[in-house]
Each structure stands twice: as C-alpha cells, then as structure tokens.
Amino acid sequence: MKETAENLNRMAKFGISEGISEIILTTKNAPESEKTSNAAPFGIIWKNNKMFLHLFKGSKTYENLMRENYFAANMTDDAVIYAESTFYDLEDEAFETAASIEKNEEEQKTISIPVLKNADRFVLFKCAGRLEADSSVIIDIEPIDFIILNSGKEGFVFNRGFHSVVESCIHLTRYELTKDPVYIDEIRRHRRIVQKCGRKRDKEGFEILRRKLMELETAGHLQPLEPRNF
Amino acid sequence: MKETAENLNRMAKFGISEGISEIILTTKNAPESEKTSNAAPFGIIWKNNKMFLHLFKGSKTYENLMRENYFAANMTDDAVIYAESTFYDLEDEAFETAASIEKNEEEQKTISIPVLKNADRFVLFKCAGRLEADSSVIIDIEPIDFIILNSGKEGFVFNRGFHSVVESCIHLTRYELTKDPVYIDEIRRHRRIVQKCGRKRDKEGFEILRRKLMELETAGHLQPLEPRNF
Numbered sequence: 358m359k360e361t362a363e364n365l366n367r368m369a370k371f372g373i374s375e376g377i378s379e380i381i382l383t384t385k386n387a388p389e390s391e392k393t394s395n396a397a398p399f400g401i402i403w404k405n406n407k408m409f410l411h412l413f414k415g416s417k418t419y420e421n422l423m424r425e426n427y428f429a430a431n432m433t434d435d436a437v438i439y440a441e442s443t444f445y446d447l448e449d450e451a452f453e454t455a456a457s458i459e460k461n462e463e464e465q466k467t468i469s470i471p472v473l474k475n476a477d478r479f480v481l482f483k484c485a486g487r488l489e490a491d492s493s494v495i496i497d498i499e500p501i502d503f504i505i506l507n508s509g510k511e512g513f514v515f516n517r518g519f520h521s522v523v524e525s526c527i528h529l530t531r532y533e534l535t536k537d538p539v540y541i542d543e544i545r546r547h548r549r550i551v552q553k554c555g556r557k558r559d560k561e562g563f564e565i566l567r568r569k570l571m572e573l574e575t576a577g578h579l580q581p582l583e584p585r586n587f
Numbered sequence: 588m589k590e591t592a593e594n595l596n597r598m599a600k601f602g603i604s605e606g607i608s609e610i611i612l613t614t615k616n617a618p619e620s621e622k623t624s625n626a627a628p629f630g631i632i633w634k635n636n637k638m639f640l641h642l643f644k645g646s647k648t649y650e651n652l653m654r655e656n657y658f659a660a661n662m663t664d665d666a667v668i669y670a671e672s673t674f675y676d677l678e679d680e681a682f683e684t685a686a687s688i689e690k691n692e693e694e695q696k697t698i699s700i701p702v703l704k705n706a707d708r709f710v711l712f713k714c715a716g717r718l719e720a721d722s723s724v725i726i727d728i729e730p731i732d733f734i735i736l737n738s739g740k741e742g743f744v745f746n747r748g749f750h751s752v753v754e755s756c757i758h759l760t761r762y763e764l765t766k767d768p769v770y771i772d773e774i775r776r777h778r779r780i781v782q783k784c785g786r787k788r789d790k791e792g793f794e795i796l797r798r799k800l801m802e803l804e805t806a807g808h809l810q811p812l813e814p815r816n817f
Contacts, residue, residue: 372744377784379745400747400784432743477743511741513662513707514602515609517630520750543776554607554630 358499359406368403371480371503372432375403379523380430381442382410383452383471384421394452394471395421396442398526401430401498410496422496426484427468429455431476434514436522436555436562438475443526444569450474457481457502468501477510478503518555521547522562529566533573544570588729589636598633601710601733602662605633609753610660611672612640613682613701614651624682624701625651626672628756631660631728640726652726656714657698659685661706664744666752666785666792668705673756674799680704687711687732698731707740708733748785751777752792759796763803774800 358364360375372380382399386392395417402409412419422428433439441447452471459466472479481502488495525547532540544566551563588594590605602610612629616622625647632639642649652658663669671677682701689696702709711732718725755777762770774796781793 369744370741374744374746374786376746376748376786376789379747432745434743434745510743511600513664513740513743514599514604515662515664515753516604516606517609517750517754518606520747523745524747546773556604556606559606 358403358408360403367503368480368500371430371478373401373403373430373480373500377402378430380432381438381473381476382418383429383431383473384418385425385427385471386417386421387424392446393449394447396431396438396447396451396473398439398443398523399430408498408500410498411493412496413493419494422484423487423494427470427481427501428484429470429472429479429481431473431479433473433476434510434516434519435475436519436559437565438473438562439523440526440562440565440569443530444565447473455479455481455502455504459483459501472504477507478505480504516554516556516559518551518553518559519562521550522555522559522566525551525563525566529570529573532570541570588633588638590633597733598710598730601660601708601730603631603633603660603710603730607632608660610662611668611703611706612648613659613661613703614648615655615657615701616647616651617654622676623679624677626661626668626677626681626703628669628673628753629660638728638730640728641723642726643723649724652714653717653724657700657711657731658714659700659702659709659711661703661709663703663706664740664746664749665705666749666789667795668703668792669753670756670792670795670799673760674795677703685709685711685732685734689713689731702734707737708735710734746784746786746789748781748783748789749792751780752785752789752796755781755793755796759800759803762800771800 365375372378377400379400381396383394383396386395397418402411412422451474453474454469455472457468459468470481480500482498483501484496485499486497525544528540528543551559595605602608607630609630611626613624613626616625627648632641642652681704683704684699685702687698689698700711710730712728713731714726715729716727755774758770758773781789
C-alpha cells in the first residue's frame with residue numbers, strides 16, 4: 358500500500374501508521390485445535406510503500422497464516438489483553454466473528470474472521486503473497502475492511518505504563534528464547550514505570566507477566582512463547 | 588476529580604486516564620518574556636480521586652503556574668513537538684489562543700489560554716490549590732473545557748518508536764541534571780526501537796534529541812532543561 362497522505366490518514370484512524378504499528382493479530386485456528394481462534398500481539402510493518410508481516414516459524418500465528426488467507430488487526434490499549442495474549446491462549450469467549458464481503462471480477466464471497474470482543478477497532482487484512490526464508494516468512498498484506506467497535510474510545514491516551522507492559526512482554530518472550538538476563542534487567546526498568554505511571558489495567562497486565570516469569574523460572578519452560586521480532 | 592466510570596470515559600476521550608498521562612502543557616509567559624507562551628511535555632497525575640501536577644521549582648512551567656491559574660493539556664502523537672518542546676522554546680507561531688468562559692455565582696469571565704496549533708485535542712485546566720515543598724510544588728487541578736481540533740486524528744496508533752522518543756527526552760533531561768551515563772545507555776536502547784519501529788516524525792524527533800545531546804557534550808550545558816519527575 359502506497360504511503361500517500363490519504364492512505365496514511367485513513368489507516369491512522371484505525372491504528373496503523375508507517376513504520377511498525379503494534380496491534381493484536383487474530384487468526385482462525387485449524388479445525389482440530391482445542392480453541393477456535395488465536396490472538397497474539399504483533400507489529401504490522403509499513404515500509405517503502407509495502408505493508409507486510411514478518412513471522413517466525415513455529416508460532417501459532419505462523420501456522421495459521423500459512424493455511425488461512427485472512428486475519429484481523431485489533432486495536433486496544435488494554436494491557437491485560439496484551440499480556441494474556443502474549444503468554445496464554447485466550448478463551449473462545451474473548452472472540453467474536455467479523456464478516457466481510459470480498460468481490461472480484463468473477464465472484465463475491467463472504468469471509469469470516471475472528472476478532473477480539475474487547476477491541477476498540479480493527480482492520481481485516483488479506484494475505485497477498487508469501488516469501489519464505491529458513492526461519493521466517495514475509496507475508497505481504499492488504500487491508501480489506503475497517504470496523505469501529507467502540508467509538509467512545511477515540512482519542513489518544515498516552516500512558517508510559519501501558520507502553521512499558523508491552524515492552525516487558527516483548528522482553529520476556531526474548532528471555533525465554535535466549536535466557537539472556539539482560540532482558541530481565543529491561544523488565545525491571547519497565548516495572549518502575551508501570552508502578553509509577555500505569556493505570557489499573559496496566560498494573561494488572563504487568564502482574565500477568567510477573568506470574569509468567571515466575572512460572573518460567575520455577576517449573577521450567579513448558580510452553581514456547583511466540584517469538585517477537587524486535 | 589473522582590475516578591468514576593463516567594469521568595474516566597470522558598477524560599479518556601481527551602487523552603487523560605488515571606495514573607500518569609503524558610501531555611504537552613502550555614502556559615502564558617510573564618509579560619516581560621521574549622516569547623508569549625511556553626510548552627513543555629508533562630505528566631498529569633490522577634490518583635486517589637485527585638488530579639494534580641508535581642512541578643519542580645526552577646522550570647518555566649513552574650514559574651508560569653505560580654502566577655497564572657490556567658493552562659492547557661495538549662494531546663499529540665507528534666514526536667517532533669515532544670522533542671522540540673522538551674529542549675527548546677517553541678516559537679510564538681506554534682501557538683494559538685483558546686478562549687473559555689468561566690462562570691461562578693457572582694460573575695462570568697473569559698479566560699484565554701495558549702494551546703498548540705498542531706495538537707489534536709486539548710483540555711483547559713484551572714489550578715485549584717498549591718502545596719509547596721522545598722524543591723517542588725503540588726498543584727491540584729480541575730478540567731474546565733474540552734476541545735477537539737483535529738477530529739481526523741481519532742483512534743489509537745501504537746508506535747513503539749514514538750514512545751521511545753518520549754522516553755529518550757525524559758532520560759536526556761535527567762542526564763543533564765545528574766551526568767549519570769546510565770541515561771545515555773537508556774537512550775541508546777531506545778534509539779534502536781526508534782530506528783526499527785518509528786514513523787518519519789519519530790525519527791525526526793529523535794534527531795532533535797541527538798543534536799541536543801551533542802550540544803550538551805560539546806558546548807557545555809548552556810541552558811538548564813526542564814527537570815522531569817519520573
């Protein structure tokens with residue numbers, strides 16, 4: 358997608374700008390899965406007039422997007438949803454289904470995509486092409502529909518605590534992969550900001566992360582976390 | 588102000604939540620000043636049903652709010668405005684004047700407050716009480732008016748680069764006060780995120796900060812930066 362002023366304005370209204378925009382990506386799981394849908398925090402990359410995802414192999418989002426052509430980018434500033442979807446599978450009750458109609462020259466079809474019930478707004482995307490490398494895949498994407506769920510949540514609350522929860526989630530997924538204690542130092546620094554600046558949900562979100570860290574430290578690493586590219 | 592659901596919703600629409608919300612605070616300068624208005628990034632604190640500012644003595648915002656009873660909290664996600672107003676005095680052209688009418692039992696008066704031309708929305712505040720300590724002052728505040736300038740900028744773009752520019756500004760003001768190189772390490776970490784995730788304006792904002800750092804390092808500390816409480 359070209360980075361014209363018109364496109365930038367339209368996408369910004371739905372939480373997506375040039376550079377990397379943080380959203381929660383929701384996809385349909387395979388029919389045999391225990392849960393119907395998957396949610397994971399993710400960065401949508403918009404650079405040099407292209408919009409794409411960079412996915413590491415082995416994650417559930419990767420698996421789903423190698424099979425499914427559609428996904429949703431959900432916007433929320435709820436730190437609890439960020440932390441839960443980073444470290445755990447959300448329950449089916451957290452999702453609802455968005456439907457969109459896709460038309461081309463020959464036919465018209467209805468697409469159904471899981472979205473987060475508690476998102477403020479979301480964009481439905483189509484995967485337009487995949488480029489595989491050894492350990493990751495680049496997926497070119499195109500927005501196909503824009504939906505506002507919670508129009509009361511317009512405007513921009515800028516809370517350092519919220520941001521620090523999200524950064525801490527990213528650091529903890531890296532820590533799980535590398536065991537490098539530098540990530541724990543980062544999380545400690547962010548904890549101070551969450552405690553000082555955070556809202557109630559930011560502090561609750563950090564608690565989820567703290568519990569996850571304790572689980573990793575005490576019970577061994579039972580479940581691989583979705584690796585984050587940062 | 589009580590943290591009721593109604594108040595939280597109303598304020599959130601204008602960028603202010605419980606915890607600490609980052610805004611750009613604009614005030615009227617003293618008549619003898621070179622510039623008519625001042626802008627500085629600031630955190631509005633909303634805790635235990637009270638909304639207040641915690642200002643260190645010696646800053647221009649402190650001076651102005653010991654003399655003036657009104658200020659504006661400007662919301663923007665423009666990293667250039669954040670960096671410029673942290674390290675430099677904005678030109679008069681960056682401001683415009685917002686007017687509000689304040690009524691009480693006896694009288695009705697018109698208040699004029701400088702706001703940022705490029706803000707997306709702002710809240711006008713009144714100082715309701717001041718509690719001075721040795722090096723700082725706590726000012727209780729009350730919102731008196733809410734204005735949306737740019738309704739196209741509704742919605743929530745969550746860009747890690749933007750956030751990292753703001754964090755870097757805070758670190759650089761602390762570095763100037765303490766000369767502790769730990770803040771330079773922090774800025775280095777944030778620089779990586781700005782380069783990777785930032786939008787055009789985020790990268791431009793970081794450039795302003797980088798130049799300021801070079802000024803501090805080469806020419807000595809000519810001008811005290813507004814200290815940030817974090």
